[in-house]
Amino acid sequence: MMAKVSQEEQTEVLEKTLEKVGNEGWWVWCVFFMASTPGLFNAAHIMSYVFLSHTPTHWCQIDELVATNWTNQQIISVSTIGGNSSTSFCSYYDWNYTYLAQLEYQEALKYTSQSPKPKLIPCKKYDYDETVPKSSIVSEWDLVCENAALRSNAQVSIAIGKFVGGFIFGFIADKFGRKRSFVLSCLLYIVSGPAAGFTQSFLVFTIARFFIGIAGSGVYESAYTILTEIAVKKRRTIFGCTFNMSYPVGYITLAIIAFYFQSWRSLQYAISIPTLFLLIHCWFIPESPRWLLAQGRRADAWQVIQGVEKSLIPDDFFHNSKIGVEGSNKSKSWFKRLMLSMGKLLSIFNNKELCSRIIICYITWFGAALSYYAIALNADNFTANRYMYVALNGLTEAPSYILPLLLLTFLGRKS
Known part of the structure; x- marks a missing residue:
């Protein structure tokens, strides 16, 4: 007769098994590839403003x-x-x-x-x-002279979308799963990207860019969380630093694509239609086993592990983990679950040390992002070829994701 295994023992064994799974090189690197490649599209849509909103002589x-x-x-x-x-x-x-x-x-x-x-x-x-008629949204909708201020709305909308998307998909990822958040944001990406190129209205274009920003934020957060929760501790530094390498690659790729697709609509389609490949990611990228474990869904967590290496799964633990999988969360109403999530979110500000670290991170990111995008998106104020300008931005940014690996290895995070 099979001995009954306590929930604490199940959780402990599952945690140890997750550490072994995190060392399965081929699987973790496949997840890394699927999680990081959406960054190519994020980078392309953000930096496409340089080409989409170019102001020709008029x-x-x-x-x-x-x-x-x-x-x-x-x-x-x-x-x-x-x-x-x-x-x-x-x-x-x-x-x-x-x-x-x-x-x-x-x-x-x-x-x-x-x-x-x-x-x-x-x-x-x-x-x-213009050598190509309607080469930018400026000539498409006459965003010059008294309407020149409207031009920047194309980038403001995507920035606001990324801000809003962080909250929306952060909540979805926490309550309904990292993979579900990833899939929803990918679907939004697939729809909103081509919609921005199809529209005949500047207002609809800015709205589509807003949803592109929401989708980009959701894809990034969900994929990054899945990756870090799957990887073992010793690999999280490597994955965390190299995860964003897709951004400079995306910048360089965008410069090449924009050189051949000089009409803003054709460029928008060229960087949007390939998002259909994300459907493959949606099918194969796994749910975070640690999130499943936190939700009391141990059987589902074991199934993720089973897809990697069946030999790591003890039969008796798998059998016992099917009992009481759903836990008490499903018995609660959606409103109570929402309030519980909001309470957890706000609780991080109750700790003085944690709150101060968050504020420091916010200020640091604000300063870094302000200077970063001021240079990256300001090609009009430089005399350089805009294709070379964007490509060189990518080339100079790439080493910045390698240098932190050395600094973190030898100096630590604070130093």
């Missing part, structure tokens, strides 16, 4: 002169102050362009140079100096 569109055989430079020289095609303009002279269109360019130039200058009026429509 000037006022004058339909009467566009209908003639005049060049852009000739139209600019007659209609604007200075007449330099390398400069952007938001206003033009209020000439009688119907009359000027009937003249040859030299005659019109002589007429305007000898006549008193009329008043300047704001542009009603714009022309852009």
